[in-house]
Amino acid sequence: MSDRIAIGRAATVDPMFRTYLTRELKNRRRQTLIVAVGMALAIALVIVVNSVAGGVKAAQASALASVYGVGTDITVTKAATTSSSGTQQFTFGAGAGSTTGGTRTFNSAQLRTARGVTTFAATAVTKIASTSGVQAATGVLGLESTTFSGQTPNSGSSSAPQTRPTAGTGTSGGPSSFGIDSTTVLGYDVAASTAVGPLSSTALTSGRMLTAADAGKDVAVLDSDYATSASKKVGSTVTIDAKTFSVVGIVKSTSASGASASNLYIPLDTAQKLSGDTGKVTSVFVQATSAAQIGAVQTALEKSLGSPMTVNTQASLASTVTGSVSTAASLAQSLGLWLSVLVLAAAFLLAVLFTVSGVTRRTREFGTLKAIGWTNRRVVGQVAGESVVQGLLGGAIGVALGLAAIAVVNVIHPTLTASAATATAGPGGPGGPAGVARAATSAASIALSLPVTASVLGLAVALAILGGLVAGAFGGWRATRLRPAAALRSVA
């Protein structure tokens, strides 16, 4: 016979332990319910906050993926100079345009690097690719094709220069109308893998992707949204800076934000030739050999490329995501976290207070059990067991509540807006990659989906057990301080 053995049995299979525990919890239904509900609310909140944080993180990643591609760990850009990001102008001479009746019609097209970005020598791509820890690197040239068209009354004078007039607005001197159409064009290395770069987050919906054989050719792949709005399909043609391109494929973004990084994708050398940026790129997308290498690669690239170049990781890119997704992330990380901690602390405190007061109320009971030979360990085990079961009960209810709340959110699918960056302050400041400039002008809508992970459920169960153990520890401590004689005397 040994108390140690007896206690071991009590904690595992002893029917006395189970029976006593069950009866006590049933007998104190109200207290059990209050403690369990308190714990349940806290656990549910922890689950929901964690899930929201996960969902928002996924939304941020999705917003970034649509711009940078899913495989991109690092982007390299060059800070914009004043001249490179100057105001876009369309200038018409006195005799420009054609006159029909009393109306003069103007048409002009421009192709230039996307606003807010600067070109740099494509030799940087080779240098980056040879850096230790770099798995793959690909350079792109981000361009913006803008066409201006307008009509004015034929007054015989030039109305130029016009600086980016608002489409459809009139001017003084008679009815006039102007229109601007802007299309983003991305030149990429068709010989390189698309596993890294903007096209890594797209899927081919029709036609084919560009191949190494397309280098130097006037062929294009279109974003599906753009193709739909422009009524283009495989076999159609598109005009870029007065040059006609054949559409060979349509791609669709695989990210939740819905649109891919550019309207058109063309061979890099074709883009360079078209824009007069031979041997230039606007950004390099880099994939590290492993996530652990990202920091080291960033440091190495910053050192080797020098100050005009900006090296950004996904972590710093995440901070450039703005919109309601950013607000949600902020709420989940600050308010949600603190609210969870506060409610959890309140639930633990509630459990502790009820357990200690329960032990005090049961002074005679525990005094009697000690009088008939129950050891402190056995009494503490009984008190702690009751608390842990209360905690687990709360945990189970909390998990159910949390999952129900997540299910409701997932059914409603609230939409968040996300903009990956601004054109003038892209990742790392001015001079972000071409895709960034586009994302800034059209914020993406992302349906928030809350994930449920095993780790979050594990955390919930662990917190429930911890809450029970904390309450049990305090209650047990109170019980061990009861001396049987004093306990019986105090009742008498």
Place this chain on the structure above:
Amino acid sequence: MYQLTNIGKTYKQGSRIVTALKDVDLTIEDGDHVAIQGQTGGGKSTLLQLLGALDRPSTGSILLDGKDLARMRDAELGRVRATRIGFVFQGFNLIPTLTAQENVETALAPLGIAATDRRRRAAEALAAVGLDTRASHLPSELSGGQQQRVAIARALVKDPSVLLADEPTGALDEDTRNDIIELLERIRDERGITLVVVTHDSWVARRAKRRLQLRAGVLTERPVATVPVG
């Protein structure tokens, strides 16, 4: 056998020191039936708690079969209570959420006895006090006398050598009191255990072989020959 030598017990009540027992010398033989009487606050319950290894004296020694309870650690005292001493309280002190059978089993729980053996022994103990048909009843479903019988079964189920009863009939009517005392005496006769009863009731005290009187912590023994029985 108990051998108490020069026992003193003091309590601290705020800044005041209260003397509960003073220079108590006492020997109780195996199988004795002893009654302890005295005024409220005279030290009766304190003496019973010292005999029951629930507390330690401030001075002196309490030998139970040669081992000094005053020098034992808490765990050892707990073992002595679990194996050798049975308690019966005035208020019965049953666990309200457990049935009569389960209440009796609580006394066997610290002994590491298998559940099936516990159930069997508890059922036998309940049968011995005439409550085998009430085994599945909660204390609230039993009368005072029946509850005290359950408490006696709980005290006896572990086959103790000593049975200590603190006002065992204090909460019972006269008929039930008589039944309980007769039950305790029968058990003592059958099992040869030592029975020590603290009581205010002179009728209960007169049934004992030895009557002890405690006044202001000082113990005296009244000669048995002067006690009229009946």
